[in-house]
Amino acid sequence: MAKRARLSPPPEYGGPKFFGGRGLGPYLLFAVITIFMIGIFAWRLWTYASEPPTLPIIGEIAPPLPPMAQPSLAQAPALPDAAAITAERADAEAALAESPLLPLWAGGADAFAIAWAEAALALGEAGDVAPVGVGAWELASGSLRPGTAVRVAGDLLDAAPDTGGWRRAVIAPQAEAYIEILARGALPAVGERVEATGRFLGADRLPGADAPVALPLVVASRVAPTGADPVVIAGEPTPGDALWHEVDDERLIIEPRPYHALIGLVRDEAAAHRAAAGPEKTAAAAAPAPPSINAQSYPLHAAPDDYRGLPFTVVGTVVKAWEDEQIARERPFGVTRVARVILHQRDWSPYSVVFGADGASDEERAKFTKDAGKLTLRLYELAIPGDQPLPKPGTRLTARGRFLKFLARPVAPDPTRQVQALTDKVYTILLVAEGWTEINDRDQLKTWGWSIGIVGSLFMLVLIVYSWRQWREWRVLKAQLRAAAEERRKLAATRPGA
Numbered sequence: 001m002a003k004r005a006r007l008s009p010p011p012e013y014g015g016p017k018f019f020g021g022r023g024l025g026p027y028l029l030f031a032v033i034t035i036f037m038i039g040i041f042a043w044r045l046w047t048y049a050s051e052p053p054t055l056p057i058i059g060e061i062a063p064p065l066p067p068m069a070q071p072s073l074a075q076a077p078a079l080p081d082a083a084a085i086t087a088e089r090a091d092a093e094a095a096l097a098e099s100p101l102l103p104l105w106a107g108g109a110d111a112f113a114i115a116w117a118e119a120a121l122a123l124g125e126a127g128d129v130a131p132v133g134v135g136a137w138e139l140a141s142g143s144l145r146p147g148t149a150v151r152v153a154g155d156l157l158d159a160a161p162d163t164g165g166w167r168r169a170v171i172a173p174q175a176e177a178y179i180e181i182l183a184r185g186a187l188p189a190v191g192e193r194v195e196a197t198g199r200f201l202g203a204d205r206l207p208g209a210d211a212p213v214a215l216p217l218v219v220a221s222r223v224a225p226t227g228a229d230p231v232v233i234a235g236e237p238t239p240g241d242a243l244w245h246e247v248d249d250e251r252l253i254i255e256p257r258p259y260h261a262l263i264g265l266v267r268d269e270a271a272a273h274r275a276a277a278g279p280e281k282t283a284a285a286a287a288p289a290p291p292s293i294n295a296q297s298y299p300l301h302a303a304p305d306d307y308r309g310l311p312f313t314v315v316g317t318v319v320k321a322w323e324d325e326q327i328a329r330e331r332p333f334g335v336t337r338v339a340r341v342i343l344h345q346r347d348w349s350p351y352s353v354v355f356g357a358d359g360a361s362d363e364e365r366a367k368f369t370k371d372a373g374k375l376t377l378r379l380y381e382l383a384i385p386g387d388q389p390l391p392k393p394g395t396r397l398t399a400r401g402r403f404l405k406f407l408a409r410p411v412a413p414d415p416t417r418q419v420q421a422l423t424d425k426v427y428t429i430l431l432v433a434e435g436w437t438e439i440n441d442r443d444q445l446k447t448w449g450w451s452i453g454i455v456g457s458l459f460m461l462v463l464i465v466y467s468w469r470q471w472r473e474w475r476v477l478k479a480q481l482r483a484a485a486e487e488r489r490k491l492a493a494t495r496p497g498a
Contacts, residue, residue, distance in 0.1 A: 135152070135253065136174055155192070196218055263327070290312050297347050310403055314400075318397065321339060337387060338383050347378055
């Protein structure tokens with residue numbers, strides 16, 4: 001009896017191989033899941049471009065001070081004499097050796113506080129302490145610890161007669177705000193704008209027109225007329241410049257000296273760029289674009305001191321915009337108007353910092369690896385000198401400027417947020433910028449979202465149709481082969497000798 005031949009599809013056509021030859025069902029499931037994932041990605045792109053993020057309720061950086069009554073020095077009590085101050089000197093020096101700040105139980109114009117200030121001012125004259133520029137708001141609001149080395153400026157309103165020792169003077173840094181100064185020796189003429197460098201000793205009380213007036217007290221080692229522009233940045237600034245030493249990223253104010261210096265530098269740079277560009281181009285178009293601060297936000301947050309004064313570009317959406325009243329009053333470098341703008345922007349952490357072959361140590365890479373590829377909502381803040389109009393909230397814009405600091409801002413509790421913040425502050429990345437330019441990159445993201453969704457879905461549909469046709473042809477061919485095999489078996493059974 002002849003052995004039956006095993007019939008099978010021709011070797012040159014093995015049929016469509018769906019998931020190891022398991023048929024079309026798993027492939028269809030995979031295609032449906034892929035289309036679903038493409039749709040989610042396209043929807044996220046659309047919402048990223050369309051929906052504003054939930055932002056904290058940002059408070060004013062320096063809420064207005066309540067108006068202060070002008071104090072009078074004519075009825076002011078006498079200051080401690082030299083003997084009383086000398087008697088407290090030993091205890092004051094011992095307290096200063098324990099802490100650089102005034103003891104909590106001391107303050108005002110008493111003998112111990114003045115003795116402590118004399119000892120502390122001696123350290124400042126030796127160059128061991130760098131004073132920070134502050135205004136009336138920080139001194140009067142209680143946000144500054146007594147004993148801090150400070151630099152204040154204002155109009156000299158009144159001064160007690162010079163008797164050879166400490167004498168009182170009153171300056172006005174702004175309208176209806178006053179600071180008491182204790183100084184020795186000659187003072188500038190009443191009415192001049194002066195700068196005093198010394199130690200903040202908390203609050204003192206002086207007689208007023210109707211009632212005693214509480215005002216901040218500074219014991220000064222130097223009181224001198226202020227120049228029109230006390231600080232000028234010559235050449236390209238570097239992060240190691242001494243000007244940045246007084247910048248503190250945790251404070252609720254902008255330090256005046258570095259802030260004013262950057263305003264003067266950026267104003268001059270913008271004018272030079274406009275002159276180089278000609279009348280038909282903006283200042284931003286006249287020079288090569290600096291690196292993006294959006295892409296540098298992670299290393300910037302880790303080491304802000306390494307980036308102060310450096311140029312960057314920034315992109316974001318306007319949250320709020322206003323004019324800087326302090327600049328309008330002080331007019332540094334003749335600048336009378338500075339527009340302030342807060343932006344929000346979702347930034348991707350840079351993969352290049354994490355995985356780039358840039359000589360970074362393993363420890364530096366590990367610091368960023370845990371956040372690689374994450375989308376983070378950040379706040380940026382611009383200070384723009386000039387007469388450019390304020391942008392409207394929701395405007396997408398880009399700007400070029402120089403980084404100054406992380407600016408701490410108070411935030412109010414938001415009862416609508418399910419997750420409450422662990423701090424009462426947020427931080428904006430502050431740049432002094434040349435100007436702003438409106439952009440429209442959100443429509444491009446929406447277009448990408450639609451395009452990815454449509455093209456991806458069409459591609460998968462084409463694959464499904466093509467695979468279904470292949471599978472159908474294979475089923476037809478398989479049926480034909482089975483019919484041919486059955487016919488051969490019938491013919492073999494009818495042969496003689498079968």
